[in-house]
Amino acid sequence: xxxxxxxxxxxxxxxxxxxxxxxxxxxxxxxxxxxxxxxxxxxxxxxxxxxxxxxxxxxxxxxxxxxxxxxxxxxxxxxxxxxxxxxxxxxxxxxxxxxxxxxxxxxxxxxxxxxxxxxxxxxxxxxxxxxxxxxxxxxxxxxxxxxxxxxxxxxxxxxxxxxxxxxxxxxxxxxxxxxxxxxxxxxxxxxxxxxxxxxxxxxxxxxxxxxxxxxxxxxxxxxxxxxxxxxxxxxxxxxxxxxxxxxxxxxxxxxxxxxxxxxxxxxxxxxxxxxxxxxxxxxxxxxxxxxxxxxxxxxxxxxxx
Amino acid sequence: xxxxxxxxxxxxxxxxxxxxxxxxxxxxxxxxxxxxxxxxxxxxxxxxxxxxxxxxxxxxxxxxxxxxxxxxxxxxxxxxxxxxxxxxxxxxxxxxxxxxxxxxxxxxxxxxxxxxxxxxxxxxxxxxxxxxxxxxxxxxxxxxxxxxxxxxxxxxxxxxxxxxxxxxxxxxxxxxxxxxxxxxxxxxxxxxxxxxxxxxxxxxxxxxxxxxxxxxxxxxxxxxxxxxxxxxxxxxxxxxxxxxxxxxxxxxxxxxxxxxxxxxxxxxxxxxxxxxxxxxxxxxxxxxxxxxxxxxxxxxxxxxxxxxxxxxxxxxxxxxxxxxxxxxxxxxx
Numbered sequence: 001x002x003x004x005x006x007x008x009x010x011x012x013x014x015x016x017x018x019x020x021x022x023x024x025x026x027x028x029x030x031x032x033x034x035x036x037x038x039x040x041x042x043x044x045x046x047x048x049x050x051x052x053x054x055x056x057x058x059x060x061x062x063x064x065x066x067x068x069x070x071x072x073x074x075x076x077x078x079x080x081x082x083x084x085x086x087x088x089x090x091x092x093x094x095x096x097x098x099x100x101x102x103x104x105x106x107x108x109x110x111x112x113x114x115x116x117x118x119x120x121x122x123x124x125x126x127x128x129x130x131x132x133x134x135x136x137x138x139x140x141x142x143x144x145x146x147x148x149x150x151x152x153x154x155x156x157x158x159x160x161x162x163x164x165x166x167x168x169x170x171x172x173x174x175x176x177x178x179x180x181x182x183x184x185x186x187x188x189x190x191x192x193x194x195x196x197x198x199x200x201x202x203x204x205x206x207x208x209x210x211x212x213x214x215x216x217x218x219x220x221x222x223x224x225x226x227x228x229x230x231x232x233x234x235x236x237x238x239x240x241x242x243x244x245x246x247x248x249x250x251x252x253x254x255x256x257x258x259x260x261x262x263x264x265x266x267x268x269x270x271x272x273x274x275x276x277x278x279x280x281x282x283x284x285x286x287x288x289x290x291x292x293x294x295x296x297x298x299x300x301x302x303x304x305x
Numbered sequence: 306x307x308x309x310x311x312x313x314x315x316x317x318x319x320x321x322x323x324x325x326x327x328x329x330x331x332x333x334x335x336x337x338x339x340x341x342x343x344x345x346x347x348x349x350x351x352x353x354x355x356x357x358x359x360x361x362x363x364x365x366x367x368x369x370x371x372x373x374x375x376x377x378x379x380x381x382x383x384x385x386x387x388x389x390x391x392x393x394x395x396x397x398x399x400x401x402x403x404x405x406x407x408x409x410x411x412x413x414x415x416x417x418x419x420x421x422x423x424x425x426x427x428x429x430x431x432x433x434x435x436x437x438x439x440x441x442x443x444x445x446x447x448x449x450x451x452x453x454x455x456x457x458x459x460x461x462x463x464x465x466x467x468x469x470x471x472x473x474x475x476x477x478x479x480x481x482x483x484x485x486x487x488x489x490x491x492x493x494x495x496x497x498x499x500x501x502x503x504x505x506x507x508x509x510x511x512x513x514x515x516x517x518x519x520x521x522x523x524x525x526x527x528x529x530x531x532x533x534x535x536x537x538x539x540x541x542x543x544x545x546x547x548x549x550x551x552x553x554x555x556x557x558x559x560x561x562x563x564x565x566x567x568x569x570x571x572x573x574x575x576x577x578x579x580x581x582x583x584x585x586x587x588x589x590x591x592x593x594x595x596x597x598x599x600x601x602x603x604x605x606x607x608x609x610x611x612x613x614x615x616x617x618x619x620x621x622x623x624x625x626x627x628x629x630x631x632x633x634x635x636x637x638x
Contacts, residue, residue, distance in 0.1 A: 202407040209363060209402075210422045210473065211395035220421075224412050299412050300457045 004304040005289070012285045019281045020070065020274065024063055027265075027273050034079040034268040053079050055270075066274070075278070076271035080264075086275035089260060094279070096166065097244030097256030104176045105234075105241050108183035113230065115184075116191025117223070123196060131188060138185025147178045147251040164253035175252045179245055183237050187230050194226040201225070224298060231298065235291035239284040243276075309376075310480060310513050311337040311360065316373035318359055327585045329355045329368065331537045337530075339480065342507065342514045344524030346560070347534035350582060353517045356534070357483045360515075361398055362390040378480050396426040399474035400483040404490045405466035409458040415442075415469050416454030419476060426477045441472040444509075446502055464495035468502070475506065482507075483515045488523065500527060521564055525549060530618070533557050536583050536593035543619035553613075553621045555598045592624065600625055 035041060035049045050056045054065065069076060075086035119131040154174060155163045162171050198204065199222060207217035244258025257276065264272035296302050318330035330352050337343050345353045358364050360377060362385065375382035378397055385393070402408045409418060419438040423429055429437065435454065442450035445468040458466055467487060474482055484503065488496035504527060507514055516527055524531050524545070531548045533541045533556065541554040552558045559578040580597035583589060589596070595605040604624050613626035 202402060202404060203410040205363065206402065206408045206470075206473075207410070209361060209394055209400045211391045211393070211425055212421075213391060221410050221413075225410070301411055301459045 001304065008289050008292075012282075012289075015285060016278065016281060020067065020278060021063075023274060023277045024066065025059070027268075027270060028059055028062075030268075032268055034270065053077075066271075070278075075275040078269055078272050080267045080269040080272070086271050089272065090257065090275060090279055093255060093257040093260055094243070096254060097249070097258055098242045100166070100172060100175050100248075100254060100256065101179060101241040101244060103172060104179035105183065105238055107176055107180040108187055108237075109230075109234075111180070112184040112187025113191050113227070116188040117195050117218075117226070119188065119192040120195035120199060121218075123192075128192075132192070135185040135188045135192075138181045139189070141181075142247075143178055143182065143245060144247045144251065146181050147174070147248060150174045150177060151251070166254055171252075175248050175254060178248050178252075179241060183241065186233065186237075190229045190233060191226065194229045195222065198222045198226040228295065228299060231291055231294055235287040236284060239280065239287045243280050243283060309336040310339045310341075310378055311335070311515075312374070312376045313356070313360070314374040316356070316359065316375060317371045318355060318364065318368060319371055321367045321369060322586075325586050328588060329537050329585065330359070331588075333373070333534075333537070333539055335532055335539065335542065337481070337513050337515065340507075340511045340513055341530065342516060342528045344516045344518065344528035344531045345534060346518060346521060346524055346531060348519060348582060350536075350585070351534040352537040353519075353534055354485055355537075357400070357485060357515050357517055360481075361394055361400060361483065362387070363394075363400075392426070395422050395479075396477040397479055398481045398483070399477070399479045400485060401467070401470045401474050401487045403486040405463055405470050406490065408470055409466055411458055414455055414457055415461070419454070419469070419473055422473055422476045437476070438472070441476055442469070444475070444506070445469070445472045447472075463491055464498065467491060467495075467499055471499075471502065471506070475510065475512075478510060479512055481513045481515065483517070485517045486519070487516075488520070489518075503527070521560060533560065536588065537585060538593065538622065540594065540623070541619075541621040543615070543621075547615075547619040551615075551619070553615060553619075553626055554594075554623050555600055555625075556594050557621075559597075592622070 033050075033055070034053075035046050047056070054062060057065075066076065073087075075090070078084050078086055078089060081089065115131050115135070119128040122128050151163055151174065154161045161173055162168070163174075165171055204217060204221060207221045208214075212220075243261070244254075244256035246258045246262045248254070249256045249258040257279075260272060261276050261280075263269070264276060292304060296304050313333060313335050316330050316333040317328075320327040320329055333352070333356055335343065335356075345356060347353050355364065355368065359368075359370060360375060360382065362382070364370070370383070373383075377393075380389075380393060382390075409415075416435065416438055419441060420431070420434040423434040423437050424431070427434075438454055439450045442453055447453055447465060447468050453461070453465075453469075458469075461469065471487075482503075487503070488499050491499060500523060503514070506512075514527075516524060518524060528545055530542070530544055532539045533548065533554065535556050541548065541552065541557045543551075548557060549561065552561060556578070559576075562576040563578060565575055578597060583593050583596065589606070591604070591606040591608055592598070592601075592610050595601045598605065602624055608624075610622045610624045610627060612620050612622050613630055614620045615626070
């Protein structure tokens with residue numbers, strides 16, 4: 001186990017290095033720059049700004065400088081948000097996204113797993129069809145449509161919920177619904193198919209032959225085997241959901257990290273692009289390690305190497 | 306109340322599939338005394354397993370009992386609710402399955418899976434159940450039982466897993482053990498060991514066994530009585546001697562002819578039973594074996610043969626026997 005974790009850390013460092021390097025050169029390859037706004041800025045002013053942020057130096061030198069600072073944990077200063085470091089931006093925005101995202105993941109698990117299991121148990125029934133209909137909708141309908149519909153009915157028509165900000169717990173309801181819809185649907189579908197598979201296994205017949213009740217054999221013998229695919233999906237899903245969704249955050253005016261991702265790219269805010277990308281990559285790596293370990297805990301047949 | 310441990314009278318069971326009703330069991334009757342071993346033989350799809358599973362209420366969906374009386378150890382199985390059935394399963398009647406590789410849950414330890422059934426049916430504490438599990442593993446011939454309890458199924462061999470399945474089945478000292486082809490998935494040497502173990506345990510614990518198999522060698526060495534099944538019917542029933550030395554049904558005779566013999570010369574061909582089993586979705590009107598039977602008569606294709614009692618135990622369903630009986634009584638055929 002210790003050896004496995006060491007190996008994963010070494011691999012993570014290599015992965016991060018590749019992500020940094022690729023992102024750095026790719027974003028510089030894209031035409032344009034942070035100070036090319038619609039309204040013309042004088043060439044002199046542009047040159048001065050470039051000099052201030054070190055963008056006038058050759059690319060290789062910029063890269064070396066950046067990597068050196070990165071090794072000390074410094075993600076640099078935002079080019080567009082005056083006076084704020086990338087570290088500060090992530091530190092203030094990430095908790096907001098993580099809170100909404102974390103609640104969404106919990107909701108997705110709490111709703112998706114039972115729904116998928118029920119659909120499998122009642123396969124072919126109207127209930128199964130109903131659940132799978134909504135699950136298909138959840139996967140097919142883009143989140144901006146969900147957000148707009150929620151807002152139109154729950155706020156505009158019926159006046160039940162506030163439309164923007166995060167000032168009270170009611171504010172969380174719509175963003176969480178919008179964020180959780182897709183993962184809930186996905187988990188329900190995964191759960192249904194793996195549950196169907198498990199229900200047909202010989203050990204489920206053994207459980208019945210022992211005299212176990214249906215609920216007991218389901219909770220003890222089926223669930224633990226059927227949940228593995230959901231755990232696999234959970235790793236990347238957690239990383240993406242915790243870092244926030246651009247669409248949902250824009251629509252509900254949530255000051256989260258999700259809008260920074262897109263904002264940094266459209267604004268060519270080089271340090272912020274690097275910072276958010278590295279942060280997401282790290283989160284994905286960490287989540288995957290956690291998932292691997294969770295796997296081992298759930299299924300003793302799995303060997304971590 | 307039945308005088309036997311198991312009594313099945315005229316059982317009919319069908320699977321209601323989208324393609325139509327599959328008549329899996331047609332008028333099956335059998336009985337078994339305490340401590341007796343009954344072998345059920347027949348080819349795939351003849352209803353061997355279904356007969357045994359229906360005694361445990363384990364008939365898979367969409368199978369349904371549509372007629373007959375089933376009694377077991379003072380319980381009238383027809384009337385049992387699912388809740389009552391659960392109390393019997395695993396305690397009074399238990400089963401070992403064909404494939405030990407998949408019959409144990411891969412994510413729980415052996416100990417967990419044995420203790421589960423003990424604690425379900427008795428009021429034993431966790432420590433007592435573990436002690437009983439060690440006792441059971443010793444009983445089924447597994448060495449280092451304390452260590453095995455903490456192991457997972459994938460860490461054991463097939464033979465060992467089948468021993469664990471037997472330990473689970475015997476945990477609550479059942480009156481009846483159903484063995485559904487318990488050796489089919491095992492190596493030949495392991496097969497012999499498992500069969501030996503089962504006979505030894507039967508002697509020690511005195512439970513009755515229903516042995517489902519298509520291996521006639523297995524039944525001849527283990528069973529007191531044999532039921533030969535074909536297309537959802539028992540075509541011949543009798544003691545081991547009846548079946549092996551005085552077979553009356555053409556199907557039984559065919560089965561016996563198809564056993565390879567050690568005395569046979571090299572390159573001698575096996576004698577198969579020609580043809581294929583009938584389609585249970587559309588069974589023919591007459592005797593189900595008639596299309597493959599060498600002694601088939603006109604009546605065989607028209608009407609189902611009734612059972613002919615040959616002696617107190619031995620009976621068979623064949624028109625030839627009816628004819629013989631009729632002639633013996635002095636009638637004119």
